[in-house]
Amino acid sequence: MQEGAFAEGMKAAKLAGGTALKSVRSAESCWIDLEAYAWFERKMLRALSEITRTYFPFEIDGFAEGIQVLRYEGAAVTDGAASQPGDFYDWHSDVGSSGSTRSRKLTFVIQLSDPSDYSGGQLEVNTTGDACPLPTEQGTLVAFPAFALHRVTPVTQGTRWSLALWAHGPAFR
Ligand SMILES: O=C(O)CCC(=O)C(=O)O
Numbered sequence: 009m010q011e012g013a014f015a016e017g018m019k020a021a022k023l024a025g026g027t028a029l030k031s032v033r034s035a036e037s038c039w040i041d042l043e044a045y046a047w048f049e050r051k052m053l054r055a056l057s058e059i060t061r062t063y064f065p066f067e068i069d070g071f072a073e074g075i076q077v078l079r080y081e082g083a084a085v086t087d088g089a090a091s092q093p094g095d096f097y098d099w100h101s102d103v104g105s106s107g108s109t110r111s112r113k114l115t116f117v118i119q120l121s122d123p124s125d126y127s128g129g130q131l132e133v134n135t136t137g138d139a140c141p142l143p144t145e146q147g148t149l150v151a152f153p154a155f156a157l158h159r160v161t162p163v164t165q166g167t168r169w170s171l172a173l174w175a176h177g178p179a180f181r
């Protein structure tokens with residue numbers, strides 16, 4: 009993918025609670041303003057209405073927090089052996105206990121990279137007790153309830169880019 013526009017602004021990504029814990033999440037991220045990309049927001053709002061109509065009939069107010077661009081670098085290999093593990097994001101829910109993460113209801117992830125550009129880096133969701141791999145095709149939008157456990161397995165080779173945003177709404181009751 010053409011990563012030039014974002015590559016410079018990337019910083020260590022934090023957890024939903026705002027802390028950076030390398031044992032759970034190792035990736036870099038930057039945030040962009042959704043309002044700055046009106047065409048994208050319109051597209052996402054159309055997708056949101058279809059997803060809430062068809063799959064997850066949640067009460068949603070709209071998107072908040074902006075868009076998170078994520079970069080997962082593959083393992084560093086020296087003399088044929090991995091000298092540093094690749095980036096990953098271990099099992100987590102996107103709903104936090106403070107700030108705007110409290111009202112997250114749907115997670116949207118867009119696969120920005122061509123799957124042939126990296127190995128590993130599989131986005132999986134677990135709602136049944138088994139890890140379920142989600143589609144990887146470049147440009148695919150994946151949506152799931154923000155409370156659902158999900159992870160990104162370590163990228164072993166290449167670089168995986170993704171984008172995440174969240175639809176918010178009143179608390180479940
Ligand atoms: O990179 C991904 O596919 C998932 C990102 C994610 O789970 C998150 O930002 O909370």
Ligand SMILES: [Fe+2]
Pocket residue numbers: 100101102115158
């Ligand atoms: Fe997540």
